[in-house]
Amino acid sequence: MNLLNLFGKKTFPRGIHPEGFKEETHDHQARRLPFPAQIILPLSQNIGKPAIPIVHMGQHVRRGELIARADGFMSVPLHASVSGTIKKIDLVPSARGDKEQAIIIQTSLSSTQTHHHGDYQDFEKMSPQALVQAVQDTGMVGLGGASFPTHVKMKIPDDCTIDTIIINGCECEPFLTTDHRIMLEQISFMLRGIRIAMKAVDAPRAIIGVEDNKLNVLEAIRPHLPADDSITIEAVVTKYPQGAEKMLVYSLLGKEIPSGKLPSSIGVAIFNVATLAAIGELLPQRQGLIERIITITGDNLNKPGNYMVPLGTPLSHILKHAEFTGNEAELILGGPMMGMPASFLDTPVKKGTGAVLVLDKRATKRDDVLPCIKCSQCLQVCPINLNPSELGMLATKRKYDVMEEQYHLNDCFECGCCSYVCPSNIPLVQHFRIAKTLNRERHRMEVA
Ligand code: SF4
Ligand code: SF4
Structure with a gap:
């Protein structure tokens, strides 16, 4: 018990x-946003393998129609989130800043956008x-x-x-x-x-x-x-x-x-x-996932709320309709603790995007990082009882293997509690993400 x-x-x-x-x-009931002129659907919207396109440039597709099939069991198919014409299948910038393959659909603005189902x-x-x-x-x-x-x-x-x-x-x-x-x-x-x-x-x-x-x-x-x-x-x-x-x-x-x-x-x-x-x-x-509800909230928005949007809707479209009035903002896909910053206004809403958080850049200015003062606040909040302070020290010494083998780095699920309470503003969770990525890469090289 x-x-x-x-x-x-x-x-x-x-x-x-x-x-x-x-x-x-x-208290905001979910409302529908107008359909954007163009939809960007990255083929990789899931952990596992990206979907494989089955459409070609210039092809007309109906909302809900299958446009990319699953590539095996660790993969999911992709459906057209609007009726329109396949404009291209090309590399687009991802929220992380690298490039990913996507299907781009020019929305048929005269269409009623009724969806296809089985x-x-x-x-x-x-x-x-x-x-x-x-x-x-x-x-x-x-x-x-x-x-x-x-x-x-x-x-x-x-x-x-x-x-x-x-x-x-x-x-x-x-x-x-x-x-x-x-x-x-x-x-x-x-x-x-x-x-x-x-x-x-x-x-x-x-x-x-x-x-x-x-x-x-x-x-x-x-x-x-x-x-x-x-x-x-x-x-x-x-x-x-x-x-x-x-x-x-x-x-x-x-x-x-x-x-x-x-x-x-x-x-x-x-x-x-x-x-x-x-x-x-x-x-x-027998219908495919083509839209989802997202929370649009944060600073300098006249119309924050919950909105139903087609997958692939670009952030620029969302900011326009939520009436963003600021000049500069930090955009986060998801919440402030575990969300991912987005660098491009073309970044689309994906299946896993639950929110677009708009933060005033002045409010998000980071304070200087100071040395660890061994206050143990990070240990007191870590929900799985890790030692973030020691893990942080090891990360600065690039001892990523020790972090994994002796300090249970892989149990860290990147909740960010330790970074949140650290009085020295040490970006602990960012250190842990980098360490995990480098360890994965090292293991991959060892196998190859
Ligand atoms: S980010 Fe990792 S180490 Fe930090 S509190 Fe969460 S689980 Fe613990
Ligand atoms: S909260 Fe920050 S300063 Fe305090 S022990 Fe942890 S890493 Fe060090």
């Missing part, structure tokens, strides 16, 4: 309490294997930002049995309110998606975990839950990173996912609430 739960508070040890900044958008399929009559295939066919990845192919998560190893599905509705990052709106506005899709996931992984029960700063969600969902308690909803303490898999499992079940193991090793499968709501809507119609 989780000791913290004994006292009625479902939570995990350590973590931080950043200011939420959610009031600006959490014949109805009844998930109740489908086998787990058929459901995993049907989920892959939707092109679904984790919409909470992880972008891990959802069908791969649903393919449970033969030696594991799932007793509980956890549905992550925490949305613990500041500013984000997408999942909050989905849990209020798409309850029937979400519950259908949960039943599909339960059937696919053969789980007898599901728990929706929601932070206690969204109590209206619990009130809205409870009347729709089945009487047999196979699906329940529970409040967890509002604390960052409550939505991380290890933290949420601990908070709700008092169980720990062992280092280096998957949640299935302890009988659990975890899905984001937006992902299951989208599956609940798309799978019965």
